[in-house]
Amino acid sequence: MQSINNNLVxxxxxxxxxxxxNFNPIFIMGEHRSGTTLLYKTLTATGCFNFLKAYHIIKYDxxxxxxxxxxEDKALEELEELxxxxxxxxxxxxxxxxxxxxxxxxxxxxxxxxxxxxRITPKNLPIFQQLCRKIQLAxxxxxxxxxxxxxxxxxxxxxKSVIPKAKFxxxxxxxxxxxxxxxxxxxxxxxxxxxxxxxIAQMYAQIFNNPVKRFLYQLMYSKYFNLGLRRVTKKxxxxxxxxxxxxxxxxxxxxxxxxxEDLCKAPEATILNILEFLKLQxxxxxxxxxxxxxxxxxxxxxxxxxxxxxxxxxQPYLSDRGYxx
Numbered sequence: 001m002q003s004i005n006n007n008l009v010x011x012x013x014x015x016x017x018x019x020x021x022n023f024n025p026i027f028i029m030g031e032h033r034s035g036t037t038l039l040y041k042t043l044t045a046t047g048c049f050n051f052l053k054a055y056h057i058i059k060y061d062x063x064x065x066x067x068x069x070x071x072e073d074k075a076l077e078e079l080e081e082l083x084x085x086x087x088x089x090x091x092x093x094x095x096x097x098x099x100x101x102x103x104x105x106x107x108x109x110x111x112x113x114x115x116x117x118x119r120i121t122p123k124n125l126p127i128f129q130q131l132c133r134k135i136q137l138a139x140x141x142x143x144x145x146x147x148x149x150x151x152x153x154x155x156x157x158x159x160k161s162v163i164p165k166a167k168f169x170x171x172x173x174x175x176x177x178x179x180x181x182x183x184x185x186x187x188x189x190x191x192x193x194x195x196x197x198x199x200i201a202q203m204y205a206q207i208f209n210n211p212v213k214r215f216l217y218q219l220m221y222s223k224y225f226n227l228g229l230r231r232v233t234k235k236x237x238x239x240x241x242x243x244x245x246x247x248x249x250x251x252x253x254x255x256x257x258x259x260x261e262d263l264c265k266a267p268e269a270t271i272l273n274i275l276e277f278l279k280l281q282x283x284x285x286x287x288x289x290x291x292x293x294x295x296x297x298x299x300x301x302x303x304x305x306x307x308x309x310x311x312x313x314x315q316p317y318l319s320d321r322g323y324x325x
Contacts, residue, residue, distance in 0.1 A: 010065035011134070017064070021133040025163065026278065028148035029156055030171035031239055033181035035260035037096055039171050040103040040148050042263075042271055042291050047283030049146035050139035052131070055079060055100040057108050057200045060131070067138035076100050086195040093185040098196045106131060107149045108200045119151040120159055144278070154242045157249060168250065169274055170243070172321045173260035175236050175314045180303045182232045186221040190214055229302045233310055240317035259321065264294040 026049070030036045044051045056063055059075055066072040079100040083089075091098050107118035109131050114124040136145055152159050160166055189197060190208065198205045207213045221228035247255065256277040263270045267288035275282060303310070311318060318324075 010062045014064040014068055017137060018130065018133040021137050023132040023136045023145050024165040024167075025132060025145045025147050026167045026169065027152070027156070027159065028146065028169050028171060029153050030148075030150060030173070031153060031178050031182075031236060032150040033178050033185060034150070034173040035171050035263060036148050036150055037094075037103070038260070038292060039169070039258075039263060040146070041096075042267065042288070043146060043169075043274065044103050045284065045286055045291060046271065046275065046280075048143060048275065048278075048280045050136055050143045051103050051146045052106050052109075052135055053100060054098070054102045054104045054196075054200055056131070056135055057104055057112070058100070060109055060113070060134075063134045063138050072138070082199075083196075086199075088196045088199075091196055092192070092194050093188050094181075103148070104200060105149045105151075106147055107151045112202045117151070119149065119155060120162065125162055144280075154239045157246050160250065160254075166254070167278070168255040170247070170255060170257045171260055171263070172257065174323050175240065175317065176299070176303065176307060176310060177297045179229070179232050179236055179310065180297060180299050182235075183221060183228050183300055183303070186217075186228065186232075190217045190221065223300075223302050226302055226306070229306060233313065237313050240314055244316060244320055264292055267292045 028036050028040055028043075030039075040051070043049060055076055058079060059066065062075060066075045083098065083100070088098050090096055096102070105118075106128065110116065110120070110124045110127060111118045113127050116123045120128050132145060132147075139145075156168060160168075188194070189204070193208060194204070198208070207217055219227065220231060223229075247257075256274060258270055258274065268286075271288060272282070299307075
């Protein structure tokens with residue numbers, strides 16, 4: 001973990017450029033495993049947005065230096081070589097190709113540097129503002145910034161309060177599949193070493209390399225006594241309830257909702273609807289269907305067994321989002 005005062009070795013000489021940089025971020029908001037990465041990748045492929053990459057997380061203290069000194073391409077090449085040496089080809093949890101250019105979550109920077117939370121807090125807000133300005137300065141100044149961080153879904157009203165001009169794209173997915181995918185992902189991460197996750201999340205290496213901590217996380221997401229299922233279901237109930245209770249408090253012109261299932265079924269129409277909401281036009285011609293290849297979900301036994309019970313807990317959300325219980 002690095003402190004706010006010493007984390008910027010290479011970038012320190014250029015920090016005085018940041019106060020003049022304006023940013024009005026657009027946030028993708030959704031639960032982990034709800035399709036946020038798919039949506040993020042597809043929207044950034046339109047060429048309309050600046051965005052946070054894995055490179056920005058791993059080389060956070062060099063973003064400005066590499067941009068101003070024209071060494072960003074070299075830094076990216078070095079990261080690609082590192083990925084090859086580490087045998088990194090995908091994220092393992094979902095087969096998404098892992099590259100230095102992969103759109104990623106800003107929560108990792110907040111946690112790596114401040115050690116506070118993976119979500120925006122009063123303590124790490126200055127670092128959040130700094131990372132936004134750094135990425136905006138090192139990118140196309142004429143493009144808006146697109147961000148995602150599922151940890152901020154259960155507090156999007158706080159995010160709006162500290163970033164008043166923020167807009168939100170909410171993505172929803174049937175909670176059964178979100179819960180199922182969360183369990184799978186957590187078990188994969190704590191059963192086998194994931195070199196990509198270790199590069200972007202310092203806390204992952206700390207947990208995995210500590211036998212006691214790793215065992216506790218494995219137990220936390222295990223099938224024993226449905227510990228994992230109860231944990232992730234509780235989180236989904238909390239997030240969905242928060243959404244239902246608060247979304248109408250946002251101005252209508254500041255948020256847009258889609259469903260993962262609709263994105264997979266009609267990707268081009270869904271993306272163009274989002275861009276229309278944001279008053280943007282795609283800058284790149286895309287074969288949207290080729291970008292989105294959903295896989296049929298296979299439910300874990302405990303999820304299948306408790307299907308009806310889970311749906312009952314989430315009934316208000318299922319009805320609101322048009323899902324058949």
